[in-house]
Amino acid sequence: MTAVRVARVGLQEQPGLTTVRVGKVALTGLAPAAVKVRVEKVALTGTAAVAVNPIAAITAEPESVVTLTASLTGGGNPDSWTWRRVSGNAVTLTGTGASRTLRAPSGMPPVGGSVVIGIIATVGGVNSPERTVTITTLPQIRWQYQSGAWVGSRSRIEL
Numbered sequence: 001m002t003a004v005r006v007a008r009v010g011l012q013e014q015p016g017l018t019t020v021r022v023g024k025v026a027l028t029g030l031a032p033a034a035v036k037v038r039v040e041k042v043a044l045t046g047t048a049a050v051a052v053n054p055i056a057a058i059t060a061e062p063e064s065v066v067t068l069t070a071s072l073t074g075g076g077n078p079d080s081w082t083w084r085r086v087s088g089n090a091v092t093l094t095g096t097g098a099s100r101t102l103r104a105p106s107g108m109p110p111v112g113g114s115v116v117i118g119i120i121a122t123v124g125g126v127n128s129p130e131r132t133v134t135i136t137t138l139p140q141i142r143w144q145y146q147s148g149a150w151v152g153s154r155s156r157i158e159l
Helices: none
Strands: 003-014 017-028 058-060 065-069 080-088 099-103 113-123 131-137 143-146 149-152
Touching: 080 131, 099 113
Parallel strands: 058 131
Antiparallel strands: 003 017, 065 099, 080 113, 113 131, 143 149
């Protein structure tokens, strides 16, 4: 009978790849050239790497509709997506899954508006690091006084 003894089994993680490393295998009773090792029913513990692809920064007209679409590095579909406003002007995110739509913020000249949106993907209970995208808007040129407040106008000035 051939005996197999395994010592030092380790798990090594790299972005997008999880590998099992066996540190030492001792075989007795067979010549090394004739040995075949078959591993079955291996249970891995730990986390697999999950990453969201970068989304390029966007410059938009004030009050324009902006659609953001996220994807996973290496492809695939996550179990869920989490979207949030990290900083900047208040916006409302609408949509489901990998896409969200928002209305670009308005801003007083000379700086315009800006908002940073964060995206997290969840796969098998593992969250990706948060990926952010910045949406910057040009200054709002036309403003109207409505109900006690100045608001950006979506109408265009024609000369």
